[in-house]
Amino acid sequence: MIDLAFSILAADFTHLADEIATAERGGGTVCHVDVMDGHFVPNITFGPPVVAAVRRCTSLPLDVHLMIEDPDRYIEDFAKAGADWLIVHQEVCRHLHRTLSSIREHGMQPAVVINPATPVETIIEVLPLVHHVLVMTVNPGFGGQSFIPRCVNKVKHLASLRNEMGLNFRIEVDGGIGHDTVEEVVRAGADLLVAGSAIYAGPGNPAQTENNAVDFLRRARAATEVRA
Ligand SMILES: O=C(CO)[C@H](O)[C@H](O)COP(=O)(O)O
Numbered sequence: 001m002i003d004l005a006f007s008i009l010a011a012d013f014t015h016l017a018d019e020i021a022t023a024e025r026g027g028g029t030v031c032h033v034d035v036m037d038g039h040f041v042p043n044i045t046f047g048p049p050v051v052a053a054v055r056r057c058t059s060l061p062l063d064v065h066l067m068i069e070d071p072d073r074y075i076e077d078f079a080k081a082g083a084d085w086l087i088v089h090q091e092v093c094r095h096l097h098r099t100l101s102s103i104r105e106h107g108m109q110p111a112v113v114i115n116p117a118t119p120v121e122t123i124i125e126v127l128p129l130v131h132h133v134l135v136m137t138v139n140p141g142f143g144g145q146s147f148i149p150r151c152v153n154k155v156k157h158l159a160s161l162r163n164e165m166g167l168n169f170r171i172e173v174d175g176g177i178g179h180d181t182v183e184e185v186v187r188a189g190a191d192l193l194v195a196g197s198a199i200y201a202g203p204g205n206p207a208q209t210e211n212n213a214v215d216f217l218r219r220a221r222a223a224t225e226v227r228a
């Protein structure tokens with residue numbers, strides 16, 4: 001099962017509800033929301049009120065990627081806003097097991113994300129707790145960056161650990177995933193694919209956005225047939 005998690009970071013915010021509906025019509029199955037605080041990452045985006053607004057626009061799972069310091073302070077707010085899946089960065093969690101458990105206690109599915117410089121070994125102990133692991137394939141903070149090819153090794157490593165440990169967490173990739181990189185990450189074992197700039201065609205071009213999503217999913221699904 002392959003999911004396209006369209007990242008609204010690349011959407012036209014003046015028509016956010018329409019932009020979500022367009023990606024959904026193109027086959028998008030998950031709505032990815034990038035929360036940035038200007039501390040952990042250099043950029044600032046949205047917080048719980050925007051997540052709550054997005055919640056009213058779609059019934060798809062909301063995959064909320066927290067790029068913030070001290071995520072424990074905001075777990076309850078994102079639960080109330082309607083997040084389904086809450087992703088925290090390994091790099092900011094001093095007590096990762098506790099944070100992931102708290103997310104589950106608040107009724108959401110917990111997920112953990114690692115930056116390009118963070119090894120898989122740092123999250124092995126929490127793999128039994130998570131709904132998915134997000135492997136960043138760019139340094140977090142901005143959309144439209146170039147894919148870092150070396151990160152694919154971590155997707156392969158996680159896929160083999162999942163097998164060895166008898167677990168069923170999903171493997172997500174985020175950053176620079178587009179027509180030229182999607183096949184490689186799917187063959188490596190990724191099944192939850194975040195894409196922003198590869199999907200959103202810019203203001204006033206919903207037909208192209210919808211086509212981008214259709215084409216992206218066609219490539220991704222074809223690649224599952226030749227998985228490594
Ligand atoms: O987490 C993110 C950035 O930190 C975004 O989800 C990601 O960059 C998506 O954008 P694009 O597909 O354009 O790379």
Ligand SMILES: [Co+2]
Binds near residue numbers: 032034
């Ligand atoms: Co993201």
